[in-house]
Structures are given as structure tokens and as C-alpha cells.
Amino acid sequence: MASLQQHLEAERCALPPAARAQPWRGEAFASFNALGLPTRRDERWRYTDLKPLDNERLSFVPAAPDAELRAHVAAFLETQDIDLEGPRLVFIDGHFDATLSRRAELPGVTISSLADAWDSFVPEGSTGAAHARSRHPLAALNAAFVQQGAVLKLARGVVAAAPIQCVFVTAGRDQAAVQPRIVIELAEAAAATVVQHFVDAPEAAPGWLNVVTEVSQGPGSSLTVYRLQEHGTEQVHTSLLRARLERDARLTAGYVDRGGGLVRNDIDVTLAEPGAKADLFGILLAAGTQHIDNSLCVDHAAPRTTSLESFRAIADDRAHAVFCGKVTVRPGAQRIDARQTSDNLLLSAKAEIDTKPELEIYADDVKCTHGATVGELDEEQMFYLRSRGVSADAARALLTFAFAHITLERIALPALRERAIREIAGRLPEGVEWESP
Numbered sequence: 001m002a003s004l005q006q007h008l009e010a011e012r013c014a015l016p017p018a019a020r021a022q023p024w025r026g027e028a029f030a031s032f033n034a035l036g037l038p039t040r041r042d043e044r045w046r047y048t049d050l051k052p053l054d055n056e057r058l059s060f061v062p063a064a065p066d067a068e069l070r071a072h073v074a075a076f077l078e079t080q081d082i083d084l085e086g087p088r089l090v091f092i093d094g095h096f097d098a099t100l101s102r103r104a105e106l107p108g109v110t111i112s113s114l115a116d117a118w119d120s121f122v123p124e125g126s127t128g129a130a131h132a133r134s135r136h137p138l139a140a141l142n143a144a145f146v147q148q149g150a151v152l153k154l155a156r157g158v159v160a161a162a163p164i165q166c167v168f169v170t171a172g173r174d175q176a177a178v179q180p181r182i183v184i185e186l187a188e189a190a191a192a193t194v195v196q197h198f199v200d201a202p203e204a205a206p207g208w209l210n211v212v213t214e215v216s217q218g219p220g221s222s223l224t225v226y227r228l229q230e231h232g233t234e235q236v237h238t239s240l241l242r243a244r245l246e247r248d249a250r251l252t253a254g255y256v257d258r259g260g261g262l263v264r265n266d267i268d269v270t271l272a273e274p275g276a277k278a279d280l281f282g283i284l285l286a287a288g289t290q291h292i293d294n295s296l297c298v299d300h301a302a303p304r305t306t307s308l309e310s311f312r313a314i315a316d317d318r319a320h321a322v323f324c325g326k327v328t329v330r331p332g333a334q335r336i337d338a339r340q341t342s343d344n345l346l347l348s349a350k351a352e353i354d355t356k357p358e359l360e361i362y363a364d365d366v367k368c369t370h371g372a373t374v375g376e377l378d379e380e381q382m383f384y385l386r387s388r389g390v391s392a393d394a395a396r397a398l399l400t401f402a403f404a405h406i407t408l409e410r411i412a413l414p415a416l417r418e419r420a421i422r423e424i425a426g427r428l429p430e431g432v433e434w435e436s437p
Contacts, residue, residue, distance in 0.1 A: 028143035062176035086162025094178035108158030114149035149181040154190035174205035186221035215243035231259035248275035255282030271305035283407040286319035293322035315351035
């Protein structure tokens with residue numbers, strides 16, 4: 001770790017002057033140095049090994065893409081059916097690209113690049129309480145090295161007429177450790193949908209993307225966040241969605257993971273005032289030697305708050321899938337409704353799935369439940385399909401897709417839902433085609 005710290009110190013000197021001048025970077029860097037990379041000795045990281053990131057070759061200040069690389073990415077995006085109506089922000093190896101982005105005007109919605117908002121931007125990862133920093137050391141690392149990202153702000157009562165899309169393309173330098181940050185602030189009664197899409201351009205070099213999304217929701221606001229992760233299997237991906245909800249605010253977050261070699265997704269939600277509600281769901285498909293870990297913490301800090309968690313995992317070959325979900329009900333937070341489910345499907349005897357739902361309750365007038373299942377394809381259902389002439393591969397794919405589709409159909413944007421369905425179906429046996437109902 002000492003060698004990594006020395007490497008990071010040298011990398012800090014390479015930050016652009018405007019970014020290097022931000023005073024909170026020093027505190028964030030000191031926080032990360034004090035904590036270091038999480039290890040499996042930490043209970044919250046017991047299933048995920050980050051040793052591959054203790055690498056002095058990683059570049060935390062990757063160079064901006066040149067004209068040739070930008071043209072390569074532009075041609076690649078033309079072949080991808082991922083363009084939604086409304087604003088689109090495109091990042092190439094963490095660098096905002098104005099030519100590929102679309103700044104569609106939405107009344108009452110302010111969208112700015114993080115680089116243009118340095119003076120007012122103070123990342124929570126650098127100035128939050130020591131407890132928050134210790135829970136998310138990678139967020140402190142992000143704060144120390146973030147160069148670009150986006151700030152999305154909605155004024156009081158504004159309902160965004162179209163989804164706001166952030167597309168992160170991995171394309172260039174080998175061992176780039178990209179640290180983008182998205183800040184979302186909704187004033188009272190505002191509503192928006194934000195889509196985060198992670199893709200790799202052809203021949204993208206291996207690297208690490210460590211993205212932080214900070215959400216602040218005012219009273220009665222409503223936010224939907226969809227995240228579709230389609231990295232190549234040599235990429236490392238870590239993410240944190242951290243949200244604070246005020247009175248009667250609503251957050252819906254839907255995650256789809258089908259790529260990445262090593263993936264860790266953290267979701268940390270604080271239901272800070274009565275009436276706040278979080279609905280969190282996701283599906284992951286891991287094959288080969290992929291490792292995908294979803295870790296959730298929901299803090300019921302106020303009475304009459306609600307949380308719903310429903311995550312599914314499919315693991316094949318020698319893949320490893322993880323779900324860890326913790327719900328905390330603080331003293332005095334009465335009349336809580338918290339429901340948590342983790343359903344998992346093993347397609348191989350060598351695949352592994354770990355699931356660990358937790359409840360920590362310090363109040364007595366609550367309704368809290370959790371459950372977890374891990375199993376294989378139903379033999380009776382397989383026999384039924386085979387007896388009607390369906391091949392073994394097709395039957396296996398049908399049942400697997402049916403398991404995933406329960407989650408995929410919850411994506412409310414039709415174009416995004418179609419894309420997610422194709423991505424999941426494309427990983428199933430050849431010869432099976434799917435159409436969204």
C-alpha cells in the first residue's frame with residue numbers, strides 16, 4: 001500500500017492547475033491514505049478483493065482523447081442503439097466531449113459540466129463525517145482525483161420532460177483509472193429521470209472506472225435513476241450512488257450489470273425525513289470469471305419511511321455474484337416499512353453466489369422483512385419444455401430469461417428496456433431470439 005500511496009502522490013502533481021487548486025482535494029486524499037483500499041478484512045468487502053487495483057501502472061490523470069480517438073468513439077456510438085430523447089452527456093475516458101453531447105433545453109433544468117462548477121462544488125466524500133468517509137474510501141479517492149463530471153439541478157416544481165442521459169465510454173489509454181462524479185440536486189416537488197450508460201468502444205484498453213453519483217432530493221421530489229453497465233470483461237468498475245431524501249421524496253434506482261471483470265456497486269440511501277421512500281432493484285448476469293458485487297445500505301433515519309429492495313443474480317461458468325443489503329432503523333424511527341429480497345440462479349456447478357441480507361432495528365413499531373434464495377433451474381420445468389420438443393439449450397435460455405425478465409420489465413423507458421433485454425438475451429445460448437412484449 002505504501003508504494004500505491006507514493007504513486008498517488010505523484011499522480012496528484014499531474015492534475016491540471018485549476019483542479020489541483022481545489023482545497024478539499026487534500027482532505028480527501030488524506031482520508032483515502034488513512035483508510036487505504038478496502039480489503040477483505042472489512043466485513044463490507046469480505047467477498048470482493050481489490051488487490052488488482054494496488055497497481056503503480058494505473059494513471060489517475062488520463063490524457064484527454066485526441067481527434068482520432070474521438071472520431072473512433074463517434075463512429076462506435078453511431079452503431080449503438082443507446083441514444084434517448086433529451087439531453088445527452090458523453091464522456092470519453094472520463095473527459096466530457098461537447099461535440100458528441102447534446103445540450104437539449106429543458107425548462108427549469110440546469111445541466112453543467114463539473115469543471116465549470118468547481119467554485120461551488122464541495123464533494124461529500126471529502127467533507128462528510130468520518131463515518132461516511134470510512135464507509136466509502138473509494139469515494140474519497142474519487143474526490144481527490146475527479147476532473148470532470150456533471151451537475152444536474154432542477155428548480156422547485158420542475159418536471160423534466162425527457163430523460164437526462166450520461167454515457168461513459170471507455171476507449172483509450174491502458175490502465176486509465178477514471179474518476180468521474182455526477183451531482184444531482186432536486187428542489188421541492190421536482191421530478192427527473194437520469195440514465196447512466198457504461199460501454200466500451202472496440203479494442204478498449206483495460207482500466208478502472210470509479211464513478212460517484214451524489215443525490216440530494218428536496219421535499220416531495222421524485223428521481224428515477226437507471227444504470228446499464230456493459231463493460232468488457234477486462235474492465236474494473238466501482239460505483240457509489242449516495243442519496244439523501246427529505247420529506248415525502250421518492251427515489252427509484254434500477255441496475256443492470258452484464259459486463260465488467262471486477263464490479264462493485266454501492267448504494268447508500270438515507271431516508272432523512274418522514275414519508276421518504278426508496279425503491280431499489282437490479283439484475284446481474286455474470287459468466288466466465290466475472291465478479292459482480294452489489295452492496296446496499298438503507299438508513300431509515302426518520303419515522304414513516306419505506307424501502308423496497310429487490311435484486312436478482314444469474315451466475316454461470318466460474319463467475320461469482322454477491323448481494324449484501326443492510327437496512328438500519330434508527331431509534332425513534334417508528335412505522336417503518338422495509339422489504340428486502342435477493343433471488344439468485346446458478347447455471348454452473350463451479351459458479352458461486354453469496355447473499356447476505358441484514359436488518360438492524362432500534363425501534364419497535366416496524367414492518368421489516370428480508371429473504372434470500374439461491375437455486376438452479378427447475379428440473380420439472382426443463383422436462384416440460386424438453387417434452388414439447390424444445391432443445392436443452394433453448395429450454396435453459398427460456399427459463400433463465402424468464403427469471404431475468406421479472407426485473408427487466410420494471411424499466412419504464414421502452415428504449416432502455418429493449419436495450420437491456422437485448423444485452424441480457426445476447427449472453428444466452430445462440431439461436432434464441434427475444435422480443436420485448
